[in-house]
Amino acid sequence: MKTKLEKVYMAVIFLFMYAPIVTLIVLSFNASKSRARWGGFTLQWYVRLFHDSEVINAMANTLLIALISTVAATIIGTLTCVALMGLRKKTRTIIMGITNIPMINADIVTGISLMLLFRVLHFQTGFVTVLLAHITFNIPYVMLSVMPRMKTLNPDVYNAARDLGAEPFYAFRKTVLPDLMPAVTAGALMAFTMSIDDFIITYFTKGSGFDTLSTKIYNEVKRGIQPEIYALSAIIFALVLALLILRAKIRQRAALPAKKKAALYRKEAHTRTKVIAGVCAAGAAILIAGMAFGGVFSTRGNKLFVYNAGEYIDPDVIDEFEQETGIEVVYDEFESNEIMYAKLAQDSAAYDVVCPSDYMIEKMISEDMLQPLDWDCLPLSRENIGEQYYRTAQQFDPGNRYAVPYFWGTIGILYNRKMVSDPVDSWNILWNPKYKGQILMQDSIRDAFMVALMKDGFDPNTTDQEEIDEATQDLIDQEPLVQAYVVDQVRDKMIGNEAALGVIYSGEATFTLRENPDLAYVIPKEGSNVWLDCWVITKHARNKKAALQWIDFLSREDIALKNFEFITYSTPNIRAQEAIEDPMIRNSKAIFPDADTLARCRTYSYLGKEGDEQYSEAWKKVKSGG
Amino acid sequence: MSPEEPGWRWDLNRKELIRLEHISKSFDGQMILDDLNLVIHENEFVTLLGPSGCGKTTTLRIIGGFEHPDSGRVIFDGEDITNLAPNRRQLNTVFQKYALFTHMDIAENIAFGLKIQNKPEDYINDKIRYALKLVNLEGYEHRMPDSLSGGQQQRIAIARAIVCEPKVLLLDEPLGALDLKLRQEMQYELIRLKNELGITFIYVTHDQEEALTMSDHIVVMNQGYIQQEGSPEKIYNEPENAFVADFIGDSNIIPATMVRDRLVRILGAEFACVDTGFGTEKPVDVVIRPEDVELVKPEEGTLSGKVTEVIFKGVHYEMSVMAGGFEWLVHSTKLSESGTDVGIRVDPFNIQVMNRPESEDEEAIGVDV
Numbered sequence: 001m002k003t004k005l006e007k008v009y010m011a012v013i014f015l016f017m018y019a020p021i022v023t024l025i026v027l028s029f030n031a032s033k034s035r036a037r038w039g040g041f042t043l044q045w046y047v048r049l050f051h052d053s054e055v056i057n058a059m060a061n062t063l064l065i066a067l068i069s070t071v072a073a074t075i076i077g078t079l080t081c082v083a084l085m086g087l088r089k090k091t092r093t094i095i096m097g098i099t100n101i102p103m104i105n106a107d108i109v110t111g112i113s114l115m116l117l118f119r120v121l122h123f124q125t126g127f128v129t130v131l132l133a134h135i136t137f138n139i140p141y142v143m144l145s146v147m148p149r150m151k152t153l154n155p156d157v158y159n160a161a162r163d164l165g166a167e168p169f170y171a172f173r174k175t176v177l178p179d180l181m182p183a184v185t186a187g188a189l190m191a192f193t194m195s196i197d198d199f200i201i202t203y204f205t206k207g208s209g210f211d212t213l214s215t216k217i218y219n220e221v222k223r224g225i226q227p228e229i230y231a232l233s234a235i236i237f238a239l240v241l242a243l244l245i246l247r248a249k250i251r252q253r254a255a256l257p258a259k260k261k262a263a264l265y266r267k268e269a270h271t272r273t274k275v276i277a278g279v280c281a282a283g284a285a286i287l288i289a290g291m292a293f294g295g296v297f298s299t300r301g302n303k304l305f306v307y308n309a310g311e312y313i314d315p316d317v318i319d320e321f322e323q324e325t326g327i328e329v330v331y332d333e334f335e336s337n338e339i340m341y342a343k344l345a346q347d348s349a350a351y352d353v354v355c356p357s358d359y360m361i362e363k364m365i366s367e368d369m370l371q372p373l374d375w376d377c378l379p380l381s382r383e384n385i386g387e388q389y390y391r392t393a394q395q396f397d398p399g400n401r402y403a404v405p406y407f408w409g410t411i412g413i414l415y416n417r418k419m420v421s422d423p424v425d426s427w428n429i430l431w432n433p434k435y436k437g438q439i440l441m442q443d444s445i446r447d448a449f450m451v452a453l454m455k456d457g458f459d460p461n462t463t464d465q466e467e468i469d470e471a472t473q474d475l476i477d478q479e480p481l482v483q484a485y486v487v488d489q490v491r492d493k494m495i496g497n498e499a500a501l502g503v504i505y506s507g508e509a510t511f512t513l514r515e516n517p518d519l520a521y522v523i524p525k526e527g528s529n530v531w532l533d534c535w536v537i538t539k540h541a542r543n544k545k546a547a548l549q550w551i552d553f554l555s556r557e558d559i560a561l562k563n564f565e566f567i568t569y570s571t572p573n574i575r576a577q578e579a580i581e582d583p584m585i586r587n588s589k590a591i592f593p594d595a596d597t598l599a600r601c602r603t604y605s606y607l608g609k610e611g612d613e614q615y616s617e618a619w620k621k622v623k624s625g626g
Numbered sequence: 627m628s629p630e631e632p633g634w635r636w637d638l639n640r641k642e643l644i645r646l647e648h649i650s651k652s653f654d655g656q657m658i659l660d661d662l663n664l665v666i667h668e669n670e671f672v673t674l675l676g677p678s679g680c681g682k683t684t685t686l687r688i689i690g691g692f693e694h695p696d697s698g699r700v701i702f703d704g705e706d707i708t709n710l711a712p713n714r715r716q717l718n719t720v721f722q723k724y725a726l727f728t729h730m731d732i733a734e735n736i737a738f739g740l741k742i743q744n745k746p747e748d749y750i751n752d753k754i755r756y757a758l759k760l761v762n763l764e765g766y767e768h769r770m771p772d773s774l775s776g777g778q779q780q781r782i783a784i785a786r787a788i789v790c791e792p793k794v795l796l797l798d799e800p801l802g803a804l805d806l807k808l809r810q811e812m813q814y815e816l817i818r819l820k821n822e823l824g825i826t827f828i829y830v831t832h833d834q835e836e837a838l839t840m841s842d843h844i845v846v847m848n849q850g851y852i853q854q855e856g857s858p859e860k861i862y863n864e865p866e867n868a869f870v871a872d873f874i875g876d877s878n879i880i881p882a883t884m885v886r887d888r889l890v891r892i893l894g895a896e897f898a899c900v901d902t903g904f905g906t907e908k909p910v911d912v913v914i915r916p917e918d919v920e921l922v923k924p925e926e927g928t929l930s931g932k933v934t935e936v937i938f939k940g941v942h943y944e945m946s947v948m949a950g951g952f953e954w955l956v957h958s959t960k961l962s963e964s965g966t967d968v969g970i971r972v973d974p975f976n977i978q979v980m981n982r983p984e985s986e987d988e989e990a991i992g993v994d995v
Contacts, residue, residue, distance in 0.1 A: 163713070178729040
């Protein structure tokens with residue numbers, strides 16, 4: 001009985017620990033993009049992954065950093081241990097304590113302090129700074145592994161070698177190092193794993209135009225995780241697992257009885273040489289590939305620093321721009337408007353051209369962070385972008401002085417025609433008790449309040465406390481009907497017929513319509529939110545000319561079309577819209593609502609600190625059920 | 627002392643090999659060696675003997691080059707080698723815990739020094755065979771060190787050291803980790819080796835019996851000072867101070883008064899002795915070895931007392947005798963039962979008279995007044 005219970009307990013523990021990883025690996029082979037449906041087995045995500053030059057580049061960076069930092073940290077760490085052994089025990093304990101602190105220290109503190117140090121020293125952030133950071137945080141791990149082994153060694157073994165005529169380094173290499181080797185290898189593998197694994201410290205020290213796998217994946221998350229990332233994560237998991245197994249093997253070997261060890265040692269001496277040669281060769285190959293991809297060798301002077309949201313451009317477009325203009329693009333992605341803002345507030349000249357959302361543009365204009373556009377240099381943007389979009393842009397950029405629309409979208413109701421019998425044309429349907437437990441709401445303050453405020457006929461940017469209170473009460477009343485407040489699960493749940501109605505972004509809606517033909521998207525008659533992302537040029541841009549070229553290039557019909565097909569959000573480029581082949585999409589009311597509907601929609605504006613607090617307070621009430 | 631005395635093995639023409647001049651060394655502010663002077667001659671088996679912390683191992687490591695003296699010089703064969711790295715000194719060391727290279731087999735261990743000297747392979751192989759034969763471990767070439775017993779490992783460590791043909795072999799308590807039986811075997815082995823090789827051995831131990839068994843010359847050390855040096859017989863029979871007497875074998879150390887030359891008053895009774903030059907009515911210490919105390923009938927003894935305890939030790943009986951208010955330790959093959967009244971007699975040659983130190987410092991230095 002007891003053992004049975006124990007087994008069940010173990011099973012539950014393992015389930016908890018490994019269910020997420022198993023899910024991830026299974027999904028990486030799922031032919032359907034949806035997380036809710038199994039569309040058959042496929043390797044396409046893996047294939048696509050390896051066709052994505054940015055991912056390959058990030059992978060090369062990751063391995064290169066891991067490899068070099070591991071080698072450097074292993075050498076430095078081991079030598080430090082050797083040096084420490086020569087010190088008095090008390091001094092040694094103190095120094096070990098000091099070297100252990102960075103390991104206990106929060107990564108974020110290490111990351112920020114390194115970033116500050118590099119800034120103070122005027123280091124150009126990028127490959128070198130990330131490498132230095134990784135070497136820094138890897139050294140303690142090597143020492144942690146080597147030091148205990150070092151202490152068990154008989155110092156007279158080294159003395160014996162010296163006594164027999166060996167010079168210091170020869171004696172160390174021949175007698176101490178072989179005894180230390182299991183610990184050194186284990187330390188090196190630990191360092192390698194930590195390096196591949198690291199996100200936070202890398203993130204703070206990488207600067208612009210450089211990504212490792214972890215920062216790359218993080219960037220992708222913003223626009224909904226693509227299945228390629230599952231594939232990538234599965235590969236990283238496999239790699240780390242392999243390293244852990246290797247490390248365990250080495251430990252096991254160290255624990256073997258001497259005789260067996262000797263036999264193994266002999267037998268493998270030959271293979272080992274080969275393996276070391278192989279690793280070196282692979283390292284060199286990765287190094288060269290990384291340099292080629294990373295453009296370490298490039299010395300072109302005409303550079304354009306672009307800062308865009310993740311997954312927000314067809315990578316081919318960047319290549320085409322570079323080829324046509326000869327301008328080198330240093331391309332970086334941000335995760336949210338707030339992060340982009342923080343970065344520019346810190347270093348106003350970091351990027352030439354940026355793509356923020358409406359409310360953020362308003363804020364940046366008010367803080368004098370942008371420069372007016374020279375419209376004479378933007379003929380395609382004037383010509384191809386629809387007038388109605390410039391009009392929408394006036395809500396945050398009066399006089400259209402700063403921003404060229406790039407992509408836009410709305411929020412609306414996605415519903416299942418088989419599950420909803422009433423006509424869906426108003427936000428009111430989300431308060432209909434008939435659909436109790438079938439409604440999905442966005443788990444976002446502004447979006448949730450927008451729904452309630454619009455239903456009541458108020459401005460979604462209101463700061464009138466009475467109006468907010470009324471909307472708050474509405475949301476509280478609605479709560480029993482709501483199945484869940486979610487972010488990007490709306491699309492999965494709707495595709496999987498798990499809910500009847502959901503508040504969703506138009507871009508996501510377009511994708512769900514293709515996956516499940518029973519779904520329909522509607523912008524309610526009361527109006528909704530429209531969001532508009534635009535290209536703007538920073539106040540202190542170093543390459544203003546190239547920035548204008550970049551904006552106008554993106555407004556070109558064929559380029560805008562290419563981006564539209566890649567991103568699937570609504571394009572403000574009328575010529576591009578007209579050129580869409582599929583009439584279902586070209587004429588889709590969901591993607592391209594008519595001008596009247598659009599006129600009813602409002603962009604969010606920046607509410608200021610007080611406004612934000614008003615809404616946060618109200619949201620707390622909603623979440624706690626009144 | 628005269629050369630006719632038993633145990634005198636010194637060759638008057640012996641050549642000086644190592645000279646330590648005014649060596650001082652301290653660790654962390656603690657004085658380990660203080661102005662040490664020592665001469666070691668060619669082809670001697672010299673033992674540095676003393677309790678732990680007396681500075682004997684430090685002295686050896688300074689000769690080997692693993693420690694650097696704070697002051698003073700090390701002269702080897704007429705040359706100052708004080709600042710010479712250990713790998714450039716013509717001597718080899720056998721370490722306390724063997725210090726074999728665990729990832730190399732026995733042959734590789736022994737060949738280590740020869741390979742550094744770039745000796746030809748045939749020469750190396752011959753040397754390995756020769757060395758293994760010398761230490762009675764033929765056929766062990768391809769064993770790994772971990773698979774050998776402690777005694778075998780120690781012999782490999784010796785083999786490894788001697789193939790380099792050093793002029794001096796330094797041995798740092800090489801038998802310390804072995805059990806008693808093995809230790810005795812190895813002692814004879816070392817004496818044999820020393821005779822076969824004809825080189826100088828400098829041996830460090832805290833075991834006085836080991837020192838007495840093997841050495842030509844013993845240097846007794848305590849608290850960083852040399853207390854006494856000489857042949858084993860001289861050290862045993864004529865300890866110069868209470869420390870040496872106490873450290874080397876069992877002994878009765880008794881406060882006494884030198885009445886005049888050749889007469890000493892011990893516990894109120896006057897004993898004839900052979901020592902002169904201490905003055906008259908001078909407080910001294912006398913050393914009398916337990917086997918030198920004769921138990922006779924009460925009326926025949928210089929001092930009378932009573933046997934209080936008897937322990938059978940195999941070769942002899944160990945007895946405690948209360949006489950003159952002092953508990954005497956007596957070794958004898960003749961049994962005197964507990965409770966018997968006895969008399970104590972000591973041959974004049976067996977009474978060793980020593981100056982009594984007047985301060986602790988003096989006691990440590992062991993000054994000869």
